[in-house]
Amino acid sequence: MLFLQYSKCSTCRKAKQWLDDHALLYTDRPIKEQPPTAEELTLWYRQSGLPLKRFFNTSGLLYRAMQLKDKLPAMTEEEQLQLLASDGMLVKRPLLVTDSTVLVGFRPADWEKALLNG
Numbered sequence: 001m002l003f004l005q006y007s008k009c010s011t012c013r014k015a016k017q018w019l020d021d022h023a024l025l026y027t028d029r030p031i032k033e034q035p036p037t038a039e040e041l042t043l044w045y046r047q048s049g050l051p052l053k054r055f056f057n058t059s060g061l062l063y064r065a066m067q068l069k070d071k072l073p074a075m076t077e078e079e080q081l082q083l084l085a086s087d088g089m090l091v092k093r094p095l096l097v098t099d100s101t102v103l104v105g106f107r108p109a110d111w112e113k114a115l116l117n118g
Helices: 010-021 038-048 061-065 068-074 077-086 108-115
Strands: 002-005 027-030 095-097 102-104
Touching (some): 038 102, 061 068, 102 108
Parallel strands (some): 002 027
Antiparallel strands (some): 002 095
16 A cells, blocks of 8 residues: 655545554655656546546645645646655545555545445
8 A cells, every 4th residue: 555645634644554553564754755657546536536636735835835725626637646646745645555445535434434344
């Protein structure tokens, strides 16, 4: 599993603790220092089945500063993926990628269903 997170994010810390508490092995990747590439994001977005908007950190300062709420609807999927890849702080976190699933954000019930009951 690949666990993309931001160390100053309290939700990411909770997710990491959850993974550790369940003795799940993962590769930890700092999203700010090592942001996902457009290729990775494209693959994960398609694998997840989620709308692309779910991959954006809509509560983030950068998202607000760039006024993306108004700009995203006019952008193509490719432009949105390139934008996400341009700065890890635009990406919703934590992001957990396995062979069979992509989890965006941390909802313990969803993670339990995907990782423990699968």
